[in-house]
Amino acid sequence: MPNDTPVFDDLLAAAARIAPHAVRTPVLHCAELDRWAGATLLFKAEHLQHVGAFKFRGACNAVMALDDAVAARGVITHSSGNHGAALAMAAGVRGIPAHVVVPEGAVASKLANIQAQGATVHRCAPTLAARESTTARLQAETGATLVHPYADPHVIAGQGTAALELLAEAGHLDALVVPLGGGGLAGGSAIAAAGRQPGLAVFAAEPEGAADAFESLRQGRHVTDMVPDTLCDGLRATLGAPNLALLREHAVTVLLVSDAEVVAAMREAWMRLRQVIEPSSATVLAAVRRHPGHFAGKRVGLILSGGNVDLDALPW
Amino acid sequence: MPNDTPVFDDLLAAAARIAPHAVRTPVLHCAELDRWAGATLLFKAEHLQHVGAFKFRGACNAVMALDDAVAARGVITHSSGNHGAALAMAAGVRGIPAHVVVPEGAVASKLANIQAQGATVHRCAPTLAARESTTARLQAETGATLVHPYADPHVIAGQGTAALELLAEAGHLDALVVPLGGGGLAGGSAIAAAGRQPGLAVFAAEPEGAADAFESLRQGRHVTDMVPDTLCDGLRATLGAPNLALLREHAVTVLLVSDAEVVAAMREAWMRLRQVIEPSSATVLAAVRRHPGHFAGKRVGLILSGGNVDLDALPW
Known part of the structure; x- marks a missing residue:
């Protein structure tokens, strides 16, 4: 892997390398949640991965x-x-x-x-x-x-394998939505989408209180000086340089969500999908609900990134 | 179905009848929870069934x-x-x-x-x-x-289809554990086990505060005058007559669990399995933890019966 950003073949190599060790997590669907969101939602359950996260x-x-x-x-x-x-x-x-x-x-x-x-x-x-x-x-x-949490090419390639599995199991999708923090999952997912279903619209959900990726794309420069303020503790990292390059290369659209929207979506996921997901995971559901113009009536893949929460400090 | 208690063929008919309408729920496994319980646990996720329950x-x-x-x-x-x-x-x-x-x-x-x-x-x-x-x-x-909640033969046969699917997907089991309230799920599961894997040990987990089935088997008479006192709201029903007959016919062992054990097990399931299950579901995990003599080191199938909880009134 000579460059900072991996390519599709690196994802295939990563998939083979981790296959003996990683959980092939299920894809979940819930008719109740489809009605709430106004779209057909297929959730890749990475909160059921080892240590409770795609990481x-x-x-x-x-x-x-x-x-x-x-x-x-x-x-x-x-x-x-x-x-x-x-x-x-x-x-x-x-x-x-x-x-x-x-x-x-x-x-x-x-x-x-x-x-x-x-x-x-x-x-x-x-x-x-x-x-x-x-x-x-x-x-x-x-x-x-x-081993950097998200700017490392092997890490990015590994994170992309979740989307590979989702695309293999869910069939044709109209859109793919993933949480965005440092950009490892978003970058890897964009590579997976381009390799498996060229033209698939890829969206990254980012908290309003940690909108460095949104601002970086909007301003055309790598914004690295934001102080994050969001309850999405998994998404407070500053976007990495190779990760920004991948968002640009694959024309990923960043969608902002507020913490209040995240809490509402997280509660719906707990009640209807009956999955214990952390706030960072709920950003994708919040994004679909907030931005119906992109998703209404469509078949949407979403990656639930993690499920590590303090049960004694729930945000509602 | 001429008699009050269904037989294995009635389960097969039920499986075919409901196949177009019911969710074929996944079987979940979690290495963390295996360590906690000291056994290999395969969970049939009926909390992901329509309306959040095997019902x-x-x-x-x-x-x-x-x-x-x-x-x-x-x-x-x-x-x-x-x-x-x-x-x-x-x-x-x-x-x-x-x-x-x-x-x-x-x-x-x-x-x-x-x-x-x-x-x-x-x-x-x-x-x-x-x-x-x-x-x-x-x-x-x-x-x-x-349509009686549990004493109806069609209802019992339908409930038994969850164990049918679990046995088909999980392969050979050493034990099967299901929650016990009125006895629809327990009765149907016992029929499924006898039909698919004769000799499989079937256990039913019952709250100490609603132990009418345990007492009925122990005393050799149908105990119907107990006033239930348990937070397992799904298991407060009085055991039905055909259900008692099935427990006896299939030599189902009833294992008691306390509410405190149920709460502890429910919390483990939320934290490690990352599933939102209701107290009644957690009885099976509590039973495995409390009664290691039956389960230590074994391959155990468990049915998670439902996932309808008030998120604002959690029991811890």
């Missing part, structure tokens, strides 16, 4: 692609939660050490997941600068390979 | 089996919730009227489901006598056919 796909692909000698020194990342747990589990499968830098303020259930997977956790201040400096220091000390 | 199977079978002239006068039942919604939806599919007698104190979300399906709701006092007298009066007035 296992990219982390597993990155870990399994390492040479043995490099792998032996371990892997390291910074993550507010799901990617950290995913990398820890993937490292555990390969039998190598994992270090995870976790900012203060991370969701307790996600921190617990990382620790449960046997990683060494390092806390830091909740800023991108603190994350990166702590990570760099540990990387120098241990020789571990950095 | 649609039995109601649909009963409605579709009616002669046209009889069907035209409609159907009637008494139900604290899931069976009422299921019968209403089945009647809607056939285009006939449905009357549902609902006791005061029913879970709000379940009452809403019944109304959403277009049934005529009649409230009554929360006693078996009030349910039955109100139902009999309305039956006389309308000519509607009574």
Whole structure:
């Protein structure tokens, strides 16, 4: 993989590489929710993936692609939660050490997941600068390979395998909607769509309080200085450079959703689809409901990205 | 179907009758939950059935089996919730009227489901006598056919189709565990197990606060005078006579669980399996955890019976 952005063949390689380890998650459908949304919705249930998030796909692909000698020194990342747990589990499968830098303020259930997977956790201040400096220091000390949560080409390729499976199982779609944070899932999904169903409209749902991708596309420059303010804790990351390039290359449309819309959609998903999904996952359903012009009456694929929530702190 | 209790061929007929209308629900597995329970657990996800409960199977079978002239006068039942919604939806599919007698104190979300399906709701006092007298009066007035929630042979046969599907998809099992209230699901599941995998051990999980089936088997007489006291609102019904006969015929073992055990198991299911299940569903997981002598290290099929909960009144 010579370039920063993977291509369709890299997704096929990732699919083969992770197949022995990842869950082939089901595609769920719910007539009640179709009526609420005014469209036919096919949900790829990545909250049922290992560690409760699609993140296992990219982390597993990155870990399994390492040479043995490099792998032996371990892997390291910074993550507010799901990617950290995913990398820890993937490292555990390969039998190598994992270090995870976790900012203060991370969701307790996600921190617990990382620790449960046997990683060494390092806390830091909740800023991108603190994350990166702590990570760099540990990387120098241990020789571990950095597996970035979303700007890494192997990670992007791995995340794209969820859309590959959705497209294989759901048949022809009119639109595909995925959550957008750092852009690993969105970038990988766009590659999958272009490779499997050229012309398929791909949408990325982004919280209004973390709209750096929306602004980057609108302003024509990479906006990296926004301070996120959203309850979608999985989508607070700053869009990566290769991820922005993929959004542009594949003409992905970013749709904004408010936190209130996300909470309403999350509640509908719990009540009607009867799935425990986290706020980040609910952005896709909120986007379909808020932007009917793109979706009304259509056959829409959606990726539910994760299901790690604190049951004692629900947002309603 | 000449007798009160159906036989295996009646289940096969029910499966064919409801196939065009019922959801073929997925079988879910979760490594995290296996570790918690100490067994390999395969969950039949009937909370993803129409109206969020296995009850649609039995109601649909009963409605579709009616002669046209009889069907035209409609159907009637008494139900604290899931069976009422299921019968209403089945009647809607056939285009006939449905009357549902609902006791005061029913879970709000379940009452809403019944109304959403277009049934005529009649409230009554929360006693078996009030349910039955109100139902009999309305039956006389309308000519509607009574579809009992669990003592009806078509209903029992329909409920048994969930276990049929589980056994077809999960392969060989060491044990099957289902929730036990009136005994429709337990009776039907026992018939399915005997027909598909003779010798399979069948367990029924019953709340300690509604242990009429446990006592009926222990005392050797049909105990019908217990006042239920359990948060498992779907399992408060009094065991039916044909249902007791089926439990005896198939040597079903009743396992008791406390409400506290049910709440703990429900929380695990929400957090690890990431499924919104109601307390009645969680009895099966609670039973596996409480009675390891029957299940440790084994391959266990479990039926999750329903997923209708009030998200604003969670039991933890």
